[in-house]
Amino acid sequence: MGESARQLAVPLDEVLDAELVEDDGPAGTELVRTGKDRHLSPGTVAAIAASVPDSTRRAYGADREAFTAWCAEEDRTPLPATAETMAEYVRHLTVTPRPRTGRPAAPSTIERAMSAVTTWHEDEGKPRPSMRGARAVLNAYKDRLARSSDPAATARQATPAQPQQLRAMLAGVDRATLAGKRNAALVLVGFATAARVSELVAANRVDVVEAEHGWDVHLYRGKVRKHTTTALLYGTDPATCPVRALRAYLEALTAAGRTEGPVFLRVDRWDRLAPPLTRHGRPIGDPAGRLTAEAAADVVERLAVAAGLAGAWSGHSLRRGFATAARAAGHDPLEISRQGGWADGSRVLARYMADVDRVKNSPLVGIGL
Incomplete structure (x- = not known):
């Protein structure tokens, strides 16, 4: 897949309404593909990109850049990432103050970062890392926030204008x-x-x-x-x-x-x-x-x-x-x-x-x- 396609940051479930299933042909036959079977034209790449809101694309791009930078500092491989790397990264997000707020990321922000990284693996044709450990770390963080009555424990919602x-x-x-x-x-x-x-x-x-x-x-x-x-x-x-x-x-x-x-x-x-x-x-x-x-x-x-x-x-x-x-x-x-x-x-x-x-x-x- 070309560089422009790799940068799309588009989860498949946001693009397709139906699952694409490989047709392996009749039993006992080997499927032969041409060089174009895995190629996307520039027009198709642009059409896929246009299907995703700019805000989503920007957010996922920023999340992936942050993850890559952290991996470089920690001497870890961002792609493909291991289950251990994902668990450590999520813990990092739960304890590290963000420059803009001076507080660690909210659970919803961490959820988005996890999705950005796992869908990045899909975009690049890499196996998704196991998120079991990362999910356990996030759940413990949610519990800690809730028990301390931290406002970050609940998702921020707009006040209704009646x-x-x-x-x-x-x-x-x-x-x-x-x-x-x-x-x-x-x-x-x-x-x-x-x-x-x-x-x-x-x-x-x-x-x-x-x-x-x-x-x-x-x-x-x-x-x-x-x-x-x-x-x-x-x-x-x-x-x-x-x-x-x-x-x-x-x-x-x-x-x-x-x-x-x-x-x-x-x-x-x-x-x-x-x-x-x-x-x-x-x-x-x-x-x-x-x-x-x-x-x-x-x-x-x-x-x-x-x-x-x-x-x-x-x-x-x-x-x-x-x-x-x-x-x-x-x-x-x-x-x-x-x-x-x-x-x-x-x-x-x-x-x-x-x-x-x-x-x-x-x-x-x-x-x-």
């Missing part, structure tokens, strides 16, 4: 400005569609269609690889009505001469639309001015902080908040799943709804205590 929090976040937004109109629309449409910020900022003007009930918003749900059409309905409170917020923002864009292209655009503090961005004298960012997912998430976080709301706020707060609020209002899990583009039987969605159900459907309800 209607009450949305009202607080938007109370300080100046909706007379273009930036204020955009931020209100971004937060309310993001909540109402339960969209990931990456899905939200990918929307174009042609993807939002005015309808009798409000708007229809067409989004490509990247995780499940399908398009959905989500109905935006009028809210009972004008301050948190996604239909009114989106209409006000789009009308402002039209007045500014933007009638096509991205829905959510960069706006600077002087209300300049899609201002040019440069780094070291070179243009960066989407030429059309499309807002990045990181910038959209930053909007949510800044509004929550400005409102004095405690919690771990991020772009995902909108998606999680929708699931929590919809379940609390008694909506069917299937309809919640369809609105937000979750996969059937999503464990993540089930966890969000469990936050509500553990109280609402508790066996303690109505037993006479």
Whole structure:
């Protein structure tokens, strides 16, 4: 396999929907292959690479580089690695402070590092190392964190932004400005569609269609690889009505001469639309001015902080908040799943709804205590 293919860092189970099984031919015959049977063309390599999110590829690449550097310091072989090397590396991660936080890696970060290394072996055609010892070390680390009530014992989750929090976040937004109109629309449409910020900022003007009930918003749900059409309905409170917020923002864009292209655009503090961005004298960012997912998430976080709301706020707060609020209002899990583009039987969605159900459907309800 060529160098470009080896650098893909693509686990097979993320690329293929079905298992590939070798056809050995009729019994007693020897399978003869040509030189091209194990060759990938540059176009196919690029197609495989494009199927994996950039964030996943970057994270796996960084994990593999860190593992390789550690192996060099410890005089160990990174590929193929032994079970002993993997166990020692995991222990290293559980006791070594990270430069950015000053604390050892969280269990979820170590899990990702283990996956990065084992799938690297698959990519290179090497046998996967036994992870039994490494897994035992990680389990002991999890137990130690839990017994000491360390916050790292539980995975960090975004705080759900429910209607009450949305009202607080938007109370300080100046909706007379273009930036204020955009931020209100971004937060309310993001909540109402339960969209990931990456899905939200990918929307174009042609993807939002005015309808009798409000708007229809067409989004490509990247995780499940399908398009959905989500109905935006009028809210009972004008301050948190996604239909009114989106209409006000789009009308402002039209007045500014933007009638096509991205829905959510960069706006600077002087209300300049899609201002040019440069780094070291070179243009960066989407030429059309499309807002990045990181910038959209930053909007949510800044509004929550400005409102004095405690919690771990991020772009995902909108998606999680929708699931929590919809379940609390008694909506069917299937309809919640369809609105937000979750996969059937999503464990993540089930966890969000469990936050509500553990109280609402508790066996303690109505037993006479």
